[in-house]
Amino acid sequence: MTRTLVLDDVSKTFPTGTVALDGVSLSVAAGEFVTVVGPSGCGKSTLLRLASGLDEVTGGEIEVNATSTSYVFQEATLLEWRSALRNVELAGELRGAAKPDRRRRAQEALDLVGLSGFEKQHPRQLSGGMRMRVSIARALVAEPDLALFDEPFGALDEITRLRMQTELQSLFELKNFAGLFITHSVSEAVYLSTRVVVMSGRPGRVVADIPVPWSYPRPPELRYEPEFAALTGEVSAALGEHS
Amino acid sequence: MSAAAVNAPAADTQSGTRDVVAQAPARAGVRRGLVSAGAKVWPLLAAVGGIVAVWYAVTYLVLSPERRFLLPPLHQVIGTTVGNPNIMGPMLDALGQTVGVALSGLAIAVVLGIGYAVVMVQAGWVEKILYPYAVILQTIPILALTPLIGIWMGYGFSARIVVCVIIALFPMIANTLFGLQSAGPAAHDLFTLNRATRAQRLFKLQFPAALPSIFTGLRNAAGLSVIGAIVGDFFFQQGLPGIGGLLRVYTLRLNMDALFTAIILTALFGVAVFSVFAALDRAVIGRWYGRGAP
Numbered sequence: 001m002t003r004t005l006v007l008d009d010v011s012k013t014f015p016t017g018t019v020a021l022d023g024v025s026l027s028v029a030a031g032e033f034v035t036v037v038g039p040s041g042c043g044k045s046t047l048l049r050l051a052s053g054l055d056e057v058t059g060g061e062i063e064v065n066a067t068s069t070s071y072v073f074q075e076a077t078l079l080e081w082r083s084a085l086r087n088v089e090l091a092g093e094l095r096g097a098a099k100p101d102r103r104r105r106a107q108e109a110l111d112l113v114g115l116s117g118f119e120k121q122h123p124r125q126l127s128g129g130m131r132m133r134v135s136i137a138r139a140l141v142a143e144p145d146l147a148l149f150d151e152p153f154g155a156l157d158e159i160t161r162l163r164m165q166t167e168l169q170s171l172f173e174l175k176n177f178a179g180l181f182i183t184h185s186v187s188e189a190v191y192l193s194t195r196v197v198v199m200s201g202r203p204g205r206v207v208a209d210i211p212v213p214w215s216y217p218r219p220p221e222l223r224y225e226p227e228f229a230a231l232t233g234e235v236s237a238a239l240g241e242h243s
Numbered sequence: 244m245s246a247a248a249v250n251a252p253a254a255d256t257q258s259g260t261r262d263v264v265a266q267a268p269a270r271a272g273v274r275r276g277l278v279s280a281g282a283k284v285w286p287l288l289a290a291v292g293g294i295v296a297v298w299y300a301v302t303y304l305v306l307s308p309e310r311r312f313l314l315p316p317l318h319q320v321i322g323t324t325v326g327n328p329n330i331m332g333p334m335l336d337a338l339g340q341t342v343g344v345a346l347s348g349l350a351i352a353v354v355l356g357i358g359y360a361v362v363m364v365q366a367g368w369v370e371k372i373l374y375p376y377a378v379i380l381q382t383i384p385i386l387a388l389t390p391l392i393g394i395w396m397g398y399g400f401s402a403r404i405v406v407c408v409i410i411a412l413f414p415m416i417a418n419t420l421f422g423l424q425s426a427g428p429a430a431h432d433l434f435t436l437n438r439a440t441r442a443q444r445l446f447k448l449q450f451p452a453a454l455p456s457i458f459t460g461l462r463n464a465a466g467l468s469v470i471g472a473i474v475g476d477f478f479f480q481q482g483l484p485g486i487g488g489l490l491r492v493y494t495l496r497l498n499m500d501a502l503f504t505a506i507i508l509t510a511l512f513g514v515a516v517f518s519v520f521a522a523l524d525r526a527v528i529g530r531w532y533g534r535g536a537p
């Protein structure tokens with residue numbers, strides 16, 4: 001099994017002296033969906049910025065074996081002046097893809113996230129959930145080997161959030177990228193992932209690495225099964241001991 | 244699925260005039276457009292009516308008949324000037340002259356102001372070095388500078404345009420810079436992750452994000468360039484006559500009817516320039532953010 005993303009003893013100290021991460025080791029293989037949970041300010045987002053190359057490590061090493069990496073931000077981060085379709089096209093446009101090709105792929109990605117018919121709508125005309133779908137379509141259009149998610153559903157209401165979780169895990173099943181997902185919702189972590197990594201409060205360290213056994217697709221009702229509750233309990237306990 | 248309106252905070256905090264329109268079906272768009280155009284014209288007409296009412300009240304109720312020449316009634320002002328080609332002819336020529344100066348000055352200020360802001364936004368240190376010049380330009384009273392410009396450049400078209408540019412430049416620079424810096428850090432990260440070039444970042448992110456505030460700057464600069472042109476006329480009596488020059492002549496001769504007509508013409512010109520840019524603003528920004536969006 002190829003390991004798409006490997007973090008080996010990674011540390012990050014900011015110029016201000018804040019130690020965000022301290023000796024974090026973590027790997028994500030193709031077909032794995034790893035979720036990182038931890039208290040606020042434990043360096044979860046820093047972890048993603050390092051993995052994506054937006055920031056440099058101050059200790060340890062990061063190895064990325066992916067031809068294409070995509071990143072889904074906390075906010076949808078859409079360009080307000082572009083239609084949904086042209087927002088999804090942006091990555092191809094910046095990388096110099098031919099227009100008919102990138103437009104066709106953008107359309108496919110929008111269809112995939114259930115936004116057929118909304119191509120021409122501008123972000124302000126879309127609901128929060130729909131904006132996040134456009135954002136996910138923009139990430140998937142590049143056919144990423146590695147997909148990074150920085151608490152993408154944190155700002156959504158509960159109902160939309162649960163539906164987005166269901167949709168994301170079926171997208172994961174379909175595309176089979178290596179996924180690294182940041183959240184502070186334990187139930188979201190357990191429902192979505194093949195493995196839950198628990199981090200301690202600042203400085204961030206990995207304190208538990210808990211495998212999730214169920215195969216995909218996972219029905220939404222799984223959230224109410226006793227074994228689901230047992231696993232979220234285990235994750236919560238690991239969180240509670242170290243936060 | 245209902246499209247919940249996500250009303251992002253209006254970008255033009257300086258003017259605060261852009262309405263935040265709630266979502267409505269596209270079919271109603273045209274009618275709503277007409278209604279909102281009517282709703283915008285209405286208060287303006289009411290304001291004009293209010294000014295006229297106060298004018299007549301002062302003329303007939305405040306001023307005694309022997310002092311009434313200070314504010315002659317509107318119908319007398321219009322009656323003695325508008326029908327008289329010996330007064331209206333030179334006045335309209337002068338206004339045309341001033342309009343030419345104002346629009347030329349505005350065009351130059353727009354190009355220079357946007358260019359200056361684009362250069363500043365390239366690096367933090369460039370902004371630190373260049374921004375104080377813009378502030379100094381803004382803080383020197385234009386009235387203090389204008390006579391000097393006349394001495395250096397003569398009293399023709401180009402000196403008047405320079406006055407216009409100096410007065411209209413700062414709002415263009417400041418608003419464009421504010422707009423170019425308005426794209427969020429996550430949007431910049433998105434461009435970084437996709438290995439965007441500096442030009443791509445400027446033209447596909449910063450510039451489009453700046454468009455609403457560039458229009459705010461344009462509206463302010465347009466109003467100021469009218470003032471600049473009249474200030475130039477007023478100081479530079481030699482050379483080409485402008486409406487500002489006539490204002491001075493009428494004042495010295497105590498030709499009150501002509502003076503008031505000239506003032507009304509300059510006010511109408513100012514309102515016209517402002518309205519054109521406000522309408523352009525609404526049309527372009529409305530299109531830019533999608534039909535039905537604020």
